Amino acid sequence: MKLWDRGCNIVSVCNLCEQNFETSDHLFFWCPFAVKIWNWLQHLLNKSFDCSSIQGILSSAVLGWSPQMKDTVLAAVIFSVWMIWHCRNRKRFHSRAIKYQSAIALIVAKDKVTGNMTSAYMNNSISEFSISRALGVVGYLKAVHIIQVNWFPPLYGWVKCNSDGSAKGSPRVAGCCGIFTNHRGDFLGGFSQNLGIQISFYAELMGVILANEK
Structure with missing residues (x-):
């Protein structure tokens, strides 16, 4: 990129789409392969967020969750970025393309390990339960205060x-x-x-x- 900024013409085509010049923004945010990854994550979280930068993704994707779900979602974002870079390198250096479905499966597998290793707790909500189930994460609910209630029958002959x-x-x-x-x-x-x-x-x-x- 520094050579390109200095006016040097460098042929560098995105290995994932093979249609556009490869820049960091294109590779991680605008490439059709990356767009499919981020669309999957938005659909999973039932959220729409700015996918033009890491800051935009983190500012909306990670906020509003319980501690355990926040760790899980943050890991999903990190693994999504890693997966895009990993798929790019596999195609460039080994001439092996990783399909979109396989990339998603790898992200889920890695995120499952992270989500299950955290000691944080999850909110008792349907949305977080659905997301954790899709990722294979076991939710840890914060213990509630339990009050014992006893019922005693009446005396003999009474109702x-x-x-x-x-x-x-x-x-x-x-x-x-x-x-x-x-x-x-x-x-x-x-x-x-x-x-x-x-x-x-x-x-x-x-x-x-x-x-x-x-």
Whole structure:
């Protein structure tokens, strides 16, 4: 490139597309082979990002993920750049072309190792689960605070009713329900009631009232 900038004519054709003069920008961002690699990554991440520079790719592709997914996506970007360079060298020095599908498979295989080696955690989201599954990465979820809830049956000869009520908003469509059990925990019966447009407190209260009426 320095010789070209000084006015020296150098014949250097891109080995991947064999159509354009090979520059760093063309090889890694504008070559049809590279464009297919970046389009695959955008489709995988369900994101659109600036593929005209590494900074443009990293500024949008890596942001917004959990720590584990961020490591995985960063590795995918790095391996994509490496794969483009590797395919170029194989074609130039060994006259062997690597097909697009094989290149993607190699990127996924290398990214799988990186994603599974990290000690970071992943968000509990469908999007990250889908991406990690496509890459063969096992997601590590951050442990949530677990609260133990115990249920005890009533005394002999008694019947217990557990009721609940909720509204899908405040106010929105609401309902309540309840179940009756004996001292052995056997199910004796239950009820449910559509309460129309109400608030949560009303739904909870109506659950108790209907339980007493039963």
